[in-house]
Amino acid sequence: MKIAVIGAGPAGLYFSLLAKKRDPSHRIQVFEQNPAGATYGWGVVFSDVGLAFLREADPEFFRTFVAHHERCDYMEIVHRGTHVQVHGNHFSRTSRIDMLKVLEDACRAQGISIEHGRRIEDVSKLASEVDLVVAADGGNSAVRTQFAHHFRPSFEKRRNKFAWYGTRQRFHPVSLIFRETPHGVFIAHSYQYSPELSTFLVEVDPDTWRRAGLDRASEEESRRYCAEVFRPELGGNELLTNRSLWFEANIVRNDQWSYRNIVLLGDALRTVHFSLGSGTRMAMQDAIALSEGVASHPGDLPAAFAAFEAQRRPASSSFQAAAARSLDWYENVAAKMHLDPVAFAYDYMRRTGQVSHDDLRRRDPHFAAACEAMACHERTDTPATA
């Protein structure tokens, strides 16, 4: 098959790699609008569950993929300056740019052509020249917009403001830092992703953001402000910027996932809460499912798309629902700030309704015992199981 892939993000590249490995006769060309080596963002993080999918899909590539990851098996919730550790939460981190390079190198080694600096403007023309177009063109997908009448996308803009920063302060565990200021609550999602650097994503509700004057602040002024809010955790290190502008989460869904010989993949298809890198994981799981659909139904795109959708739609919807509950928790965190650090951490761990008290006991008996001693599990309003 002749396959055109729009977008050299994790979805497009991983799909290309798996599809070509499954059927080396495919001729795959990836088009990427950005020049080689250009990327936004800092690190990406995978839970052990996310990694298990990648290991199973391609054990050989998996070894290369994780070779330079930073790992840690606990996380920290920092509230009122107290660091509460919760063990049994395995996270593997890497820089986005390194991850894309590993993917690109693996694709090229399989004979996949990647053309950088080439933006696809007319997907209809491209679709008429190839057998399959994979639109892995990200959250602002132009392909989805061009055929919006068919894909019928919906958008849900969430209220909190976010800015992605980096820092040389090394946050070895994934660390969620909550800080009460005279203007309101600021949250930092931070984790080390290379020997020198950590991601530092700042989240704040719009009222606090305005009261703090951040609606009128430049990128540099915002950076300095946020660094001072989190000075106790940053120590002598500064926040680093890379197009670190304030933005809101825009949750995307699509009624239809494919149109003629065009299929949406990754963020173009659906976005989830990005604070813990689940967007990257979901994009790569999409790639696995689409490559399997194509391999299982040679020459039959409608059947391949149906198999892809049957596998991914339920998982996608349930993940989006859990992510929405997590977003709700963050958006209403001010009402939780009175909790003492252990009770607060407990409430955080159970925010999606997908982690039960027994799950926590299995993961970290010491933490569960501390919560039981304080009767946290009787006090929170989070559902017991989901």
Ligand SMILES: Cc1cc2nc3c(=O)[nH]c(=O)nc-3n(C[C@H](O)[C@H](O)[C@H](O)COP(=O)(O)OP(=O)(O)OC[C@H]3O[C@@H](n4cnc5c(N)ncnc54)[C@H](O)[C@@H]3O)c2cc1C
């Ligand atoms: C500002 C920002 C920062 C982020 N930072 C992080 C982070 O640090 N950690 C993390 O885990 N997640 C981060 N995310 C989320 C994460 O990037 C996505 O969930 C994940 O990358 C989805 O993968 P994808 O391949 O579907 O899309 P993307 O990674 O967005 O890749 C899509 C690619 O398509 C290209 N493209 C778009 N249109 C065209 C076109 N017409 N022609 C050719 N090429 C095109 C784009 O340049 C891009 O390279 C960030 C998101 C945003 C918006």
